[in-house]
Structure formats: structure tokens, C-alpha cells
Amino acid sequence: MDIKMKVYSDTNRGYSPPNSENTSLSLGLESTYGGNDYFEAFNIGSDQEMYQVSGLSELLYEPNTWPPTEGDRVPEGMKRFRVNLERWYEKAAYLSRILIRVFEDALEVPEGTLSQHTKHSMDVLRIINYALPPGTPAIREDEMGMGEHTDYGFLTVLWADRVPGLQILGRDGIWHDLVPEEGALLVNLADMMARITNEQWLSTLHRVKPPVVDGLIQRRRSVAFFHDGDEDAIISTLPKMIDEEHPPLYKPVRLGDHQLAKLRGSKSHVINKQNTEREAARVLASKRT
Numbered sequence: 001m002d003i004k005m006k007v008y009s010d011t012n013r014g015y016s017p018p019n020s021e022n023t024s025l026s027l028g029l030e031s032t033y034g035g036n037d038y039f040e041a042f043n044i045g046s047d048q049e050m051y052q053v054s055g056l057s058e059l060l061y062e063p064n065t066w067p068p069t070e071g072d073r074v075p076e077g078m079k080r081f082r083v084n085l086e087r088w089y090e091k092a093a094y095l096s097r098i099l100i101r102v103f104e105d106a107l108e109v110p111e112g113t114l115s116q117h118t119k120h121s122m123d124v125l126r127i128i129n130y131a132l133p134p135g136t137p138a139i140r141e142d143e144m145g146m147g148e149h150t151d152y153g154f155l156t157v158l159w160a161d162r163v164p165g166l167q168i169l170g171r172d173g174i175w176h177d178l179v180p181e182e183g184a185l186l187v188n189l190a191d192m193m194a195r196i197t198n199e200q201w202l203s204t205l206h207r208v209k210p211p212v213v214d215g216l217i218q219r220r221r222s223v224a225f226f227h228d229g230d231e232d233a234i235i236s237t238l239p240k241m242i243d244e245e246h247p248p249l250y251k252p253v254r255l256g257d258h259q260l261a262k263l264r265g266s267k268s269h270v271i272n273k274q275n276t277e278r279e280a281a282r283v284l285a286s287k288r289t
Contacts, residue, residue, distance in 0.1 A: 153228025
């Protein structure tokens with residue numbers, strides 16, 4: 001824990017200890033049990049130096065903070081930590097840009113319709129550990145490893161342990177358990193895709209419940225790459241998605257403003273009331289526990 005706390009941060013970089021975040025607040029909802037999420041995480045992301053674009057927000061493109069790699073008390077694995085995470089980040093960023101092209105093809109829009117908004121994307125790689133020690137007896141049914149939420153930008157590429165816990169809210173209003181296939185990656189649609197498609201593609205509502213097997217908590221880890229788009233991008237619904245039967249469901253939004261409002265919810269515990277009504281209503285219509 002000493003090494004972790006050397007890179008503690010209450011922003012979107014570095015280490016977040018257990019019970020320091022509340023992801024449901026990013027969606028405009030209080031958690032079901034009145035407390036914070038019990039995961040711990042470490043974040044890296046794109047910074048101003050990576051893009052060399054003037055005027056980028058220091059908060060959304062801040063420098064990365066790395067734990068020490070030398071010294072008697074530094075675990076051997078920490079010496080490879082930075083190299084491995086930077087390699088994962090690079091590969092996930094490449095895959096995300098391919099997926100954006102796939103989305104353009106699927107939506108039958110010209111090349112660049114989506115990718116024009118990801119030229120200096122606010123990408124973040126987050127490694128997550130659900131921090132209750134393995135073997136801990138199961139806790140309250142309504143307690144969450146990570147509360148209900150959507151991701152903020154265009155898409156998320158996710159690797160996760162093959163243990164229970166991850167749940168996805170379907171169009172049927174039911175939370176469905178999801179354990180990834182061996183060697184598979186999961187892809188979540190994020191908020192901007194719901195806005196661009198006028199909810200023909202929904203932002204993936206998901207949560208993580210305690211991974212319980214035979215009454216005991218199991219260890220669960222995940223690695224999420226968030227391809228969030230450009231801070232200064234103005235996202236609006238494609239004209240082809242709007243007609244008399246399908247009026248626009250969202251007003252245009254500046255991506256950086258959307259990102260900051262979401263982060264203030266999860267990180268600063270300020271309940272987010274900016275453009276969260278539709279996703280929050282889907283959660284409230286479901287069985288939350």
C-alpha cells in the first residue's frame with residue numbers, strides 16, 4: 001500500500017484506493033447502499049505532450065504518475081509495470097481506432113464522420129482490482145464492487161478475469177451476468193454513440209457485483225481502455241437518425257464538459273445532473289439489487 005499511495009490522485013491519473021469513488025453518482029444516482037465502490041484502480045492516459053495541440057485542458061490531458069521502479073522495497077514486478085502498461089495502452093488505442101472505422105461502416109456514414117472527433121482523444125487505461133481479499137465471506141446483497149454507470153466517450157475495450165460479477169443492463173430491463181470467453185475482449189458502447197445514433201445504439205449500462213462463488217468473494221481484475229474522443233469535439237445526432245417518428249433525444253454536447261461532469265460525480269462525489277436523465281431512468285426501471 002505504501003507504493004500505491006505514493007501515486008495516489010483524486011484526478012483521473014494515478015492510484016485510487018478502495019472506497020474512494022462512487023460511479024453511480026456519475027449517472028446522477030445515489031448508490032443502492034449509500035456507500036462508495038470497493039474497487040481500487042490505477043490510471044494512465046493521453047497527455048498534452050502526446051498530441052502537441054495548443055489549448056488542451058491540463059485536467060483532462062494531465063501527465064501520468066508512475067510508481068517507483070528502484071529501491072530495496074520495490075517488488076520485482078514493478079520494474080516491468082510501466083513497460084507492460086504502456087504496451088497495452090498502445091495496442092488498445094490501435095484497436096479502438098479500428099473499431100471506430102468499423103462503427104462508421106456499420107452506420108453507413110462517410111469515413112471520418114466519427115474519427116474526426118478522436119484526433120487528440122482523451123484516452124485512459126485503467127487497471128482495476130476488486131479489493132476485498134479472496135475468500136472473504138459474501139457481503140450485503142446490494143453492495144457493489146462498482147455501481148451502475150455508463151462510459152463517457154465513444155467506446156471501451158475491456159479485458160476481465162473469467163469470474164462472476166460483471167452485469168449488463170439489457171433493453172429488456174434485466175441485469176444480465178457476463179463472463180468473458182477465454183481470450184476474449186469485451187467492447188462497451190459509450191455515451192457519445194448513444195447521442196450520435198439517437199439511441200439506435202445504447203450506451204452500455206453496466207455494474208460489478210461482488211464476485212461470489214460458494215458464498216466466498218473471488219478475486220476479480222480488469223483492464224479497461226476508454227477511447228473518449230477530443231475534449232473540444234461537439235457531438236450531435238446524425239441527421240439520418242432523425243425523422244418525424246424519431247425526434248432528437250439529445251442536445252449537442254461538448255465532450256470535455258461531459259467528461260468533467262461525469263468525473264466530478266465518480267471522483268468528487270458531486271451528483272451529476274447534466275444529461276443523465278435517460279440512462280438514469282433505465283437504471284431506476286430495473287431491479288437495482
